Amino acid sequence: xxxxxxxxxAMVLCVxxxxxxxDGGVKQSLKKALGQxxxxxxxxxxxxxxxxxxxEAQARNTRVIAQFGGNWCVFCQALDELIxxxxxxxxxxxxxxxxxxxxxxxxxMNARYGKPFDHGFPVILVFDKDGKLIHTQASTxxxxxxxxxxxxxxxxxxxxxxxxxx
Numbered sequence: 001x002x003x004x005x006x007x008x009x010a011m012v013l014c015v016x017x018x019x020x021x022x023d024g025g026v027k028q029s030l031k032k033a034l035g036q037x038x039x040x041x042x043x044x045x046x047x048x049x050x051x052x053x054x055x056e057a058q059a060r061n062t063r064v065i066a067q068f069g070g071n072w073c074v075f076c077q078a079l080d081e082l083i084x085x086x087x088x089x090x091x092x093x094x095x096x097x098x099x100x101x102x103x104x105x106x107x108x109m110n111a112r113y114g115k116p117f118d119h120g121f122p123v124i125l126v127f128d129k130d131g132k133l134i135h136t137q138a139s140t141x142x143x144x145x146x147x148x149x150x151x152x153x154x155x156x157x158x159x160x161x162x163x164x165x166x
Contacts, residue, residue: 037071037077038071039071039076039077039080039100040069040070040071040076040100040101040102040103041100041102042070042071042102042104042105043105044101044102044105045105046101046102046105046106046108046109047108047109049066049099049101050064050066050099050101050109050127050131052099053066053097053098053099053127054097054127054129054130054131056097057096057097057127057128057129058129058130060097061129061164062095062096062097062129062164063096063097063126063127063128063129063134063162063163063164064096064097064098064099064126064127064129065093065096065097065098065099065124065125065126065162066099066101066124066125066126066127067079067098067099067100067101067122067123067124068100068101068102068103068106068109068110068116068117068121068122068123068124068125069100069102069103069121069122069123070102070103070104070121071102073121073122074148075120075121075122075139075143075148075150076100076121076122078148078149078150079122079139079150079155082149082150082152082155083155086152088152088156089152089155089156089159092156092159092160092163093159095159095163095164096126096159096162096163103117103121113125113133113136114133114136116136119136119138119139119140120138120139120140121139122139123136123137123138123139124136124137124139124158125137126162128164129164134162135162137158141154141158142154142155142157142158
């Protein structure tokens with residue numbers, strides 16, 4: 001059944017990609033939709049992931065970006081692809097400690113941080129180095145209309161806005 005869903009998703013992406021005039025990014029998303037995308041570890045302990053990220057943030061004197069989603073999420077895939085191929089975005093993201101937390105194993109975190117999953121996926125939480133949640137960002141605010149993708153300027157504005165004070 002999961003294979004059929006992935007195949008259906010791949011076909012939808014082909015149609016959307018063709019209609020929107022998308023480039024190789026759609027091909028990448030197709031590969032990932034068919035099981036090659038693994039940014040989220042559904043077996044990982046989300047609490048341990050956050051604890052380790054906060055320890056690194058303390059050491060680096062920076063903030064943590066916790067991106068909640070799943071390997072099934074094409075918008076999660078698209079956001080990661082954009083950041084990976086855009087040097088400016090990648091440089092901004094590297095100023096944070098970034099973790100991907102599988103939403104399927106993070107119900108307790110969802111409840112504790114005000115139900116951010118209600119915003120859809122990916123949803124991004126920004127923590128200061130001491131573990132205080134300082135911002136929740138729905139990625140829908142920088143999604144492109146009508147396609148599976150994100151506006152680089154919107155992503156850059158978000159990443160720039162939450163950099164730690166110098």
